[in-house]
Amino acid sequence: LIRLEHVDKTYRIAETPTAVLRDVSLEIGAGEFVALQGPSGSGKSTLLHIIGLLDRPTAGRYLLRGRDVSGLSDDELSGLRNQSIGFVFQSFYLIPYATALDNVLLPGLYSPAPQHQLRQRAEHLLAQVGLADRMRHKPSQLSGGQQQRVALARAMLNDPDLILADEPTGQLDSKTSAEIMSLFAEVNANGKTIIVVTHDEETASHAKRRVLVQDGTIA
Amino acid sequence: LIRLEHVDKTYRIAETPTAVLRDVSLEIGAGEFVALQGPSGSGKSTLLHIIGLLDRPTAGRYLLRGRDVSGLSDDELSGLRNQSIGFVFQSFYLIPYATALDNVLLPGLYSPAPQHQLRQRAEHLLAQVGLADRMRHKPSQLSGGQQQRVALARAMLNDPDLILADEPTGQLDSKTSAEIMSLFAEVNANGKTIIVVTHDEETASHAKRRVLVQDGTIA
Numbered sequence: 525l526i527r528l529e530h531v532d533k534t535y536r537i538a539e540t541p542t543a544v545l546r547d548v549s550l551e552i553g554a555g556e557f558v559a560l561q562g563p564s565g566s567g568k569s570t571l572l573h574i575i576g577l578l579d580r581p582t583a584g585r586y587l588l589r590g591r592d593v594s595g596l597s598d599d600e601l602s603g604l605r606n607q608s609i610g611f612v613f614q615s616f617y618l619i620p621y622a623t624a625l626d627n628v629l630l631p632g633l634y635s636p637a638p639q640h641q642l643r644q645r646a647e648h649l650l651a652q653v654g655l656a657d658r659m660r661h662k663p664s665q666l667s668g669g670q671q672q673r674v675a676l677a678r679a680m681l682n683d684p685d686l687i688l689a690d691e692p693t694g695q696l697d698s699k700t701s702a703e704i705m706s707l708f709a710e711v712n713a714n715g716k717t718i719i720v721v722t723h724d725e726e727t728a729s730h731a732k733r734r735v736l737v738q739d740g741t742i743a
Numbered sequence: 744l745i746r747l748e749h750v751d752k753t754y755r756i757a758e759t760p761t762a763v764l765r766d767v768s769l770e771i772g773a774g775e776f777v778a779l780q781g782p783s784g785s786g787k788s789t790l791l792h793i794i795g796l797l798d799r800p801t802a803g804r805y806l807l808r809g810r811d812v813s814g815l816s817d818d819e820l821s822g823l824r825n826q827s828i829g830f831v832f833q834s835f836y837l838i839p840y841a842t843a844l845d846n847v848l849l850p851g852l853y854s855p856a857p858q859h860q861l862r863q864r865a866e867h868l869l870a871q872v873g874l875a876d877r878m879r880h881k882p883s884q885l886s887g888g889q890q891q892r893v894a895l896a897r898a899m900l901n902d903p904d905l906i907l908a909d910e911p912t913g914q915l916d917s918k919t920s921a922e923i924m925s926l927f928a929e930v931n932a933n934g935k936t937i938i939v940v941t942h943d944e945e946t947a948s949h950a951k952r953r954v955l956v957q958d959g960t961i962a
């Protein structure tokens with residue numbers, strides 16, 4: 525499903541280039557459940573953004589379902605992303621003036637599914653992450669862990685084949701973390717591919733495979 | 744130092760009142776190192792905001808250093824907060840267009856200390872949290888854990904007597920978490936009072952006392 529070949533990612537601050545990813549090669553098959561681990565600043569989020577088509581490598585190739593994504597325009601990437609990839613961001617990126625329910629419904633804007641069906645699915649997902657009684661709350665009226673769970677529900681609205689979650693349990697107590705990881709296990713059992721970036725050992729233990737990132741490359 | 748007596752905090756969404764804190768009574772002495780734990784949504788951040796003078800109780804009393812804070816105006820609270828309380832927010836609240844160094848220097852705007860001295864202290868703090876080579880980066884150019892550490896350094900600029908940290912290691916790997924907690928232990932050994940909200944057992948183990956919050960009250 526995912527094939528990265530000698531991927532580099534370099535940023536420039538003023539004139540100084542910073543190599544954030546160096547020679548990353550990685551293969552992830554459809555249906556896998558992978559935990560991406562490594563120290564703070566090692567490149568995990570950067571790698572996840574490239575996999576999720578939110579960023580492009582500076583060098584190397586990324587083949588998604590056998591297609592070289594460097595050949596695709598920004599619009600094509602965006603379409604591909606919206607229908608088949610669900611992304612949980614490390615800093616959530618919820619819309620502050622919209623309710624939890626409307627935040628979850630956001631990816632549905634580009635979906636062919638009818639509105640009432642999307643609404644039903646959004647409510648069901650919010651219930652699944654324990655927020656049935658918080659649907660009308662805005663992000664500023666939610667706890668950190670509740671905001672994180674809204675971001676999770678949103679990533680799953682379009683039932684994507686690939687779910688990329690950056691620290692999905694970072695703000696959650698152990699009981700709620702375990703509930704979220706069982707939800708992921710269930711989704712994985714339905715054939716979805718899941719990649720979770722996590723610092724938490726307990727969270728990583730739910731995945732079926734671990735990939736260690738260190739200093740911008742795969743250890 | 745801190746004395747909460749029968750504190751309530753209730754919010755209203757539309758017409759429905761939600762009691763987020765109910766009858767919270769708590770005493771914390773100067774120089775203590777307390778871990779505040781509890782499930783997601785239980786009221787920890789709300790409690791920390793009240794202690795940090797960022798929010799007011801709906802009922803009950805809060806005595807800070809023997810003074811009833813309900814008697815103080817918003818300006819007086821703000822002055823008190825800036826000089827003697829350092830706050831690490833669960834979602835950091837860094838200024839996106841300012842560098843890490845300038846973010847750390849922000850509380851210095853109200854300090855009587857000379858600029859060069861504040862600058863030296865800010866650089867030292869950034870080095871202490873492992874970000875000596877990231878001082879000129881803006882928040883969008885930093886990893887989640889790096890942003891969290893900038894927020895930590897900022898909270899310590901004015902050498903406050905009371906440090907309140909909401910999930911200070913939520914985005915950090917175990918090695919970096921341990922470094923941050925040793926830094927807190929060092930600061931506590933110098934007589935500062937520290938209250939840390941955390942979901943992480945390892946982080947909580949560094950504190951000298953634990954307070955459990957459950958359903959808006961102290962268990």
Ligand SMILES: Nc1ncnc2c1ncn2[C@@H]1O[C@H](COP(=O)(O)OP(=O)(O)OP(=O)(O)O)[C@@H](O)[C@H]1O
Nearest residue numbers: 665666667668669754763783784785786787788789
């Ligand atoms: N402005 C608000 N209006 C209404 N409800 C609110 C508001 N702010 C917080 N709440 C509610 O108060 C409860 C406690 O929130 P708080 O942020 O204190 O929880 P927490 O213990 O810090 O949780 P977490 O561990 O997830 O960060 C939550 O159920 C939340 O929905």
Ligand SMILES: Nc1ncnc2c1ncn2[C@@H]1O[C@H](COP(=O)(O)OP(=O)(O)OP(=O)(O)O)[C@@H](O)[C@H]1O
Nearest residue numbers: 535544564565566567568569570884885886887888
């Ligand atoms: N836009 C950018 N410009 C320059 N450097 C960047 C940029 N974005 C990220 N970096 C740097 O890339 C490195 C890796 O960042 P990344 O966010 O991928 O780390 P991470 O492994 O997710 O860390 P964490 O566990 O703290 O979230 C960091 O050192 C960061 O400073």
Ligand SMILES: [Mg+2]
Nearest residue numbers: 569614886887
């Ligand atoms: Mg990250």
Ligand SMILES: [Mg+2]
Nearest residue numbers: 667668788833
């Ligand atoms: Mg909180």
